[in-house]
Every structure is written in C-alpha cells, then in structure tokens.
Amino acid sequence: MNSIELNIHGMHCAGCVSTVEKSLAKVTGVDTAVVNLSLEKAVVTGSVDKKQLIEAVKSSGYTATQFIQEDLSRDINLEKLAEAKKRMVLGWLVTIPIMAWMLVEMITGLVYPSPEVYHTMMLLLSAVAVFFAGGDTIRNGWKSIVYFSPNMDVLIMIGCLAAWSTGWLRLWIEIHPFTGIASMIMAFHLTGRYFEYKARGNASSAIKKLMNLSAKEATVIDGSGVESVVDIRNLSIGDVVVVRAGETISADGEVLDGIADVDESLVTGESVPVPKNEGDSVVGGTVCLNSTIKIKVGKTGKDTFLSQVVRLIENTQATKVPIQLFADRVVSIFVPIILVVSGLTFLSWYFSTEFMFKISTSVSSILPFFPFNSTPIAQALYASIAVLVIACPCALGLATPTALMAGTGLGAQNGVLIRDGAAIQRMNEANTVFFDKTGTITTGNPEVVGAHVAKTMTKEELIRLTASLEKESSHPLAKALLSYANQNNVDLLQSDKIKVRPGSGIEGVINGKKIKAGTAEFVGYQTKINENKTVVYVSYDGEEIGYFQFRDQLRKEAEEIISNLKSRGMTIVLLTGDGEEIARETAQQLGINKVHAELSPEAKLDIIASYQNKNNTVVMIGDGINDAPALSQADVGIAMGTGTDIALESGDMVLTGKGMEGLPKAFALSQIMFSKIRQNIFWAFIYNIVAVPLAVIGLLHPVVAEAAMALSSINVVLNSGRLSKLSLK
Numbered sequence: 001m002n003s004i005e006l007n008i009h010g011m012h013c014a015g016c017v018s019t020v021e022k023s024l025a026k027v028t029g030v031d032t033a034v035v036n037l038s039l040e041k042a043v044v045t046g047s048v049d050k051k052q053l054i055e056a057v058k059s060s061g062y063t064a065t066q067f068i069q070e071d072l073s074r075d076i077n078l079e080k081l082a083e084a085k086k087r088m089v090l091g092w093l094v095t096i097p098i099m100a101w102m103l104v105e106m107i108t109g110l111v112y113p114s115p116e117v118y119h120t121m122m123l124l125l126s127a128v129a130v131f132f133a134g135g136d137t138i139r140n141g142w143k144s145i146v147y148f149s150p151n152m153d154v155l156i157m158i159g160c161l162a163a164w165s166t167g168w169l170r171l172w173i174e175i176h177p178f179t180g181i182a183s184m185i186m187a188f189h190l191t192g193r194y195f196e197y198k199a200r201g202n203a204s205s206a207i208k209k210l211m212n213l214s215a216k217e218a219t220v221i222d223g224s225g226v227e228s229v230v231d232i233r234n235l236s237i238g239d240v241v242v243v244r245a246g247e248t249i250s251a252d253g254e255v256l257d258g259i260a261d262v263d264e265s266l267v268t269g270e271s272v273p274v275p276k277n278e279g280d281s282v283v284g285g286t287v288c289l290n291s292t293i294k295i296k297v298g299k300t301g302k303d304t305f306l307s308q309v310v311r312l313i314e315n316t317q318a319t320k321v322p323i324q325l326f327a328d329r330v331v332s333i334f335v336p337i338i339l340v341v342s343g344l345t346f347l348s349w350y351f352s353t354e355f356m357f358k359i360s361t362s363v364s365s366i367l368p369f370f371p372f373n374s375t376p377i378a379q380a381l382y383a384s385i386a387v388l389v390i391a392c393p394c395a396l397g398l399a400t401p402t403a404l405m406a407g408t409g410l411g412a413q414n415g416v417l418i419r420d421g422a423a424i425q426r427m428n429e430a431n432t433v434f435f436d437k438t439g440t441i442t443t444g445n446p447e448v449v450g451a452h453v454a455k456t457m458t459k460e461e462l463i464r465l466t467a468s469l470e471k472e473s474s475h476p477l478a479k480a481l482l483s484y485a486n487q488n489n490v491d492l493l494q495s496d497k498i499k500v501r502p503g504s505g506i507e508g509v510i511n512g513k514k515i516k517a518g519t520a521e522f523v524g525y526q527t528k529i530n531e532n533k534t535v536v537y538v539s540y541d542g543e544e545i546g547y548f549q550f551r552d553q554l555r556k557e558a559e560e561i562i563s564n565l566k567s568r569g570m571t572i573v574l575l576t577g578d579g580e581e582i583a584r585e586t587a588q589q590l591g592i593n594k595v596h597a598e599l600s601p602e603a604k605l606d607i608i609a610s611y612q613n614k615n616n617t618v619v620m621i622g623d624g625i626n627d628a629p630a631l632s633q634a635d636v637g638i639a640m641g642t643g644t645d646i647a648l649e650s651g652d653m654v655l656t657g658k659g660m661e662g663l664p665k666a667f668a669l670s671q672i673m674f675s676k677i678r679q680n681i682f683w684a685f686i687y688n689i690v691a692v693p694l695a696v697i698g699l700l701h702p703v704v705a706e707a708a709m710a711l712s713s714i715n716v717v718l719n720s721g722r723l724s725k726l727s728l729k
Contacts, residue, residue: 004050005067006042008035008057012140014397015151016062018332019144023060027052038401041067061147084194091133091187094125098180122179123167129183130160133190150335152394156189159388162381163702176378178385184703185389192710196717214285214306218250221294239297243288251284251297252304258293262286309412321425324400327681334393338692342387345696349380360698369699379698386695390705392688394713399680402720407673414728415655415662416669423652424677426635427670429617433565434608434630436622437576437586440640440660442552444476444623448484449533450549457545460490466538466548468493469508469515473500477536477550503577503600505536513541534578554589555659562590564664575604575630604630621663638666665728676723680716687712
C-alpha cells in the first residue's frame with residue numbers, strides 16, 4: 001500500500017470532484033481516492049501505478065500531473081484569479097450596455113432605435129459574454145456532457161444557451177426573447193467564480209503563510225571561519241550556519257555555540273521566548289531575538305519541521321469528515337436530478353400553463369415575488385432556465401474542505417496539528433478522555449530517589465549493572481538511571497543480547513550472566529514494594545540484587561487542564577504502567593476518579609476498547625511512543641509532540657508544544673471547526689431546498705437566480721474563512 005498525490009486540472013465545482021473521485025476509485029488496486037477542490041489535489045492510496053491514475057483522470061475529462069509541494073509556497077489561485085477577473089470584466093463590459101438598453105425598453109416601452117437593431121445587438125453582445133467571456137464555462141460544460149459526467153458548468157451552459165437561443169426563436173415563433181438575460185446569467189456566474197477563487201485563496205493562506213515563514217537564505221561558515229550566503233535549498237546536513245539577532249533561523253538543527261532567546265510561537269503556539277543554549281535543538285522558521293548563535297544543520301528539505309507541518313495540513317484537507325459523506329452522495333446525483341427537474345418544469349409550464357400560473361400567483365400572495373406572465377413557451381423557458389441556474393451543488397461540496405482548510409491553518413498557528421479531518425467530528429462526540437501518566441500528565445523526566453540493595457550486592461555494583469543494561473533503552477526511567485550513574489561516577493560495562501519487553505522491562509547479558517530490570521513480575525521478585533513511587537526491580541543471574549525508586553513531577557498545567565475537561569462534561573480516566581498506589585496518589589492530586597494501573601501497552605488498548613464497547617466515544621492523550629497502540633485504538637488519538645519531532649504516526653492530532661497547554665485549544669478548535677462545517681452544510685441544503693421549488697413555480701427571475709447561486713458558494717467560503725480570524729482558548 002502506498003499514497004500517490006496528483007494535481008488535478010480543470011475542476012470547477014463539487015460535481016467535478018465527484019467525477020474525478022469515481023474515475024480514480026474504479027482503477028484496479030485503488031483503496032481510497034480523495035480529491036480536494038481548493039487545493040486541486042488528489043490523494044490516492046493502494047497498490048496502483050501512477051500512470052493508470054493519470055489515464056483514469058484523463059478519461060473523465062480532466063488532466064492530472066505529479067503533485068509538487070513547493071508549488072504551495074506561491075498563491076495557487078493567483079493565475080486563476082487573474083484569468084477569472086479578466087473574464088468577469090469582459091462579461092460586464094458587454095452586459096452593462098445590455099442592461100441599460102433593456103431598462104430603457106422596460107420603462108418607456110420603446111425598442112430603440114428599431115426592433116431589428118435592438119434584437120440583433122442583443123444577440124451579438126450576449127454572444128460576447130456567453131461564448132468569449134464565458135467560453136471556458138461553455139467548453140467545460142460541453143466536455144462534461146461528452147464524458148457523461150455532468151457538473152455545474154452544464155447547468156450554466158444549458159441555461160445560457162437556452163436564453164440566448166430565444167433571440168433566434170423569435171424569428172419563427174411568437175416568444176418573449178431572453179437574449180440579454182443570457183449575458184446577465186454569465187456575468188453573474190463569472191463574478192461568483194472570481195470571488196470564490198479569491199475567498200479560496202484567503203482560506204488556503206495558512207499553508208502559504210507557513211511556507212513563507214522559512215528563511216530564503218542562510219549564512220554558512222566554513223572550517224576557516226569564512227562566511228558565505230547560500231540559498232537554503234543548497235544547505236546540507238552538517239553545515240554550520242550563523243544566525244544573528246532578529247534573523248530567522250534558516251534550518252532545523254542544534255546550537256553549537258552561543259546563547260539566545262528564540263521566538264518559537266510557530267512550534268508551540270505560545271509567544272513566550274525560549275532560551276537556547278549549546279546542545280539545544282532549534283527549528284527553521286523560528287526567530288532569534290537576541291545575540292548570535294551558530295547552528296549545525298540537522299534536517300533539510302522535506303524532513304524539516306515546516307515541511308512536515310505543511311504535509312500534515314495538506315493530508316488533513318484531503319480527508320472526509322463523516323457529516324460530509326451524505327452531502328457528497330447528494331452532489332454526485334445533483335446535476336442529473338436538476339436537469340430532470342428543469343425538463344419537467346418546462347413541460348409543466350408549456351402544457352399546463354394556467355395551472356402552474358395559479359400556483360405561482362397563490363404563493364406570490366404570501367411571499368414578495370412577482371409571477372412572470374407571457375406566452376406558454378416563454379413562461380416554460382423562464383422557469384426551466386431559472387431552475388438550471390439557481391441549483392448550486394458547489395456550496396455543498398465546499399462546505400467541509402474550506403472549513404478544514406481554514407481550521408487546520410488556525411490549529412497549526414496554535415500548536416495543534418490535525419492529521420485526520422474525520423477526528424474533528426469524533427472529538428465533538430467524545431465523552432471520555434484517557435490520559436497516559438508518564439510523559440503526559442508528568443514531565444516525563446523522572447529522577448532516582450532511592451537505590452536499595454540486597455545483602456550480596458553493593459550500591460555501586462547495583463548501579464553499574466543496571467545502568468549498563470539500561471543504556472540500551474530509550475525509556476525515561478532508563479535515562480534517569482544513566483543520569484544517576486553519572487552523578488555517582490560509576491563506570492559502565494558491556495551488555496549483550498538486549499531484549500526490551502514493552503510494559504514489563506528489559507533483559508540482557510553482562511559478564512556472561514543474565515540480568516533483568518523492570519516490574520516485579522517480569523524480574524521474578526518475591527517481595528513487592530508498595531509505595532507511592534515508581535519502582536524498577538533488578539535480578540542478576542537469577543538472584544534478586546535490589547531495586548530503584550523514582551519520582552516524576554506533575555506538569556504544572558495538568559490540574560487546570562483536567563478541570564477544564566471535566567467542566568466540558570468529560571469523564572477522565574488515568575492509564576499507567578506504574579503500580580496501583582502511585583497511580584491512585586497521582587489521580588487523587590488531579591481529581592481523577594477512574595484509574596487503571598500496572599498496564600502493558602496492549603492492556604491499555606484493551607481498556608479503551610472496553611469503554612468503546614459501552615458506547616463511549618474515547619479521546620486518548622499520550623506521548624506517541626509506548627502509547628501508540630492505545631492512541632490508534634481510541635476514536636481520537638492525541639499525541640504529545642516534542643516541539644520539533646512531529647512525525648508521530650499514531651495520533652489523529654499532534655500537540656507540538658512542550659506540554660499539555662495545547663489540549664484545551666485542540667478541543668476548542670474541533671468544536672468551532674465542526675460548528676462551521678454544520679453551518680455550511682445546513683445553509684447549502686436550505687438554500688437548494690427553498691430556491692429550487694421557487695424557480696419551478698416561476699417566481700425567480702433567471703438573473704436573480706444566478707446571482708443567488710453565486711452568493712451561496714461565496715457565503716460558504718467566507719463563513720469558513722472567518723475561522724482564521726478566531727482565537728483559541
């Protein structure tokens with residue numbers, strides 16, 4: 001299984017997205033295919049050749065190319081926005097004279113200078129608007145018919161062509177011509193498309209803003225101390241760069257020399273500067289506030305923090321929120337249904353004019369609308385054209401992607417990265433929150449507070465043997481033991497045949513004898529210590545030789561955050577591999593009533609599953625390493641980042657700060673994002689449910705209908721864009 005990303009060209013609406021998704025899904029080997037209209041991007045998973053996917057897109061009437069992330073650093077809508085503006089201006093340049101000419105006729109009843117000139121000029125001017133300014137829409141509409149994938153452009157194309165053709169029909173039959181209306185429909189359509197592109201560009205500004213945070217150049221210093229300025233794309237791992245006060249740090253790496261305060265709000269969402277000393281890690285895109293530091297480059301290109309953040313945001317925007325799936329099903333059949341409704345509307349008005357007019361008149365007595373009264377064929381065309389141009393699947397299709405686009409950018413700026421858009425909805429339905437203890441509720445930096453030895457062993461020997469074994473482990477307790485050995489000036493021994501047992505301990509061979517360190521059960525310790533401290537037991541050559549006691553500090557923000565979650569009505573549960581006594585003491589300090597102690601990683605997963613089986617929606621917060629199984633099992637897994645390493649595959653969300661401060665922001669973000677998605681989908685549905693019937697009974701002028709259609713899409717995009725202006729608390 002792999003993931004392939006493609007740029008899709010030629011899409012204009014939600015119907016286009018549905019068509020491309022279906023074409024990709026039909027390719028043998030494709031597991032999932034998700035297309036994002038705003039990013040013009042497709043993400044396909046499965047065992048499939050990229051060429052097959054490109055051909056599948058081509059067969060549906062669109063084109064696909066290799067996705068290039070660097071393209072996001074520029075405004076992806078800039079060229080389209082300029083083209084859309086040019087078409088809009090041309091459309092109105094011919095439509096405004098048409099409107100003025102029609103207004104004179106409506107007010108005075110005079111067809112100036114003569115009927116022949118008037119109708120001929122209407123045909124010519126409208127042709128400029130429909131076929132030149134709106135040429136792209138007409139071509140795309142025709143192409144979608146040829147490929148049997150009707151979209152929004154089909155509705156506009158048929159509506160405009162039907163209205164424009166009445167200028168010719170009047171030569172053979174008695175009909176009120178709608179020639180000028182064709183021009184107005186297209187002008188409003190082009191205006192809506194222009195403002196939609198503009199709003200989409202604003203909604204996607206988060207990615208461009210993040211990409212533009214990185215420095216463009218770096219000052220590299222060679223071994224002889226000579227400085228040279230290079231493009232950051234030419235940096236290599238191991239290069240030494242100089243960053244002076246006020247400059248943007250040019251690369252992810254480690255401080256070699258100097259002390260400075262760094263603005264890491266990009267990483268943590270917090271504006272308080274972080275002091276950096278020799279050996280500390282730094283992130284490209286953050287700002288050195290004072291002094292000068294030298295940095296050894298550790299990551300370049302796609303491996304840097306900023307690139308990973310952008311990748312997470314892109315992937316999130318290419319996911320589907322469950323509430324959107326129903327809207328997608330509606331969109332997939334929307335255009336064919338509207339075409340049928342428009343056809344039935346024409347037939348109803350043409351063959352049952354009096355009956356339809358009675359309905360129109362009765363409804364107009366309640367609502368401030370005026371029925372159109374003309375010949376049967378004119379009324380039939382009037383109503384059926386209005387149905388075509390009022391229908392708007394775009395608003396439904398844009399409801400979720402635009403909210404995800406704006407919301408993920410807001411989250412990234414506040415230290416909350418969303419890997420799975422569907423987690424937004426699940427998090428809003430959550431009623432139970434699980435916390436891992438070590439490294440989540442506590443700082444994850446325990447220290448040894450006691451070393452107890454058996455009669456056959458000295459304290460120094462116990463420390464040497466245990467630290468020699470634990471040096472092969474990355475567990476926080478192992479690091480604490482190594483630090484303790486260093487403090488006591490104990491030299492270490494060579495260890496072999498190391499095996500780590502997650503949730504239990506570690507074992508190996510030293511001086512030809514087997515050594516174990518971990519839980520009492522794993523080590524085989526007969527006398528278990530019941531204290532409010534974490535204990536690691538040690539055996540050597542099958543003999544009990546002693547144990548160590550550890551103490552870890554609670555995070556200063558833990559109590560306030562848990563109180564915040566309880567105020568939201570959440571049930572809080574503590575999970576830990578520590579002993580029962582220390583677990584209950586920690587829970588009591590934080591006001592947590594439910595505790596599960598002495599758990600292996602697999603046991604944590606089972607506990608979460610048992611709560612889910614009782615119809616609980618579960619959120620799990622952990623460090624993303626030992627907690628990976630539990631994070632994956634939870635409905636929403638939230639991984640604690642380390643500030644610079646965000647490549648955590650087990651969480652649906654990642655907090656990039658040093659602690660849990662971002663957790664309330666994650667809940668607030670999911671709440672406001674899901675609220676926006678629901679608002680967008682609600683108004684999109686309501687708009688179509690109300691507008692289409694009004695058009696059917698002839699109470700909506702085609703021009704008013706097209707203006708309303710354009711505004712509905714713009715409203716959805718602007719509503720989502722408001723997310724970027726909100727603050728998270």
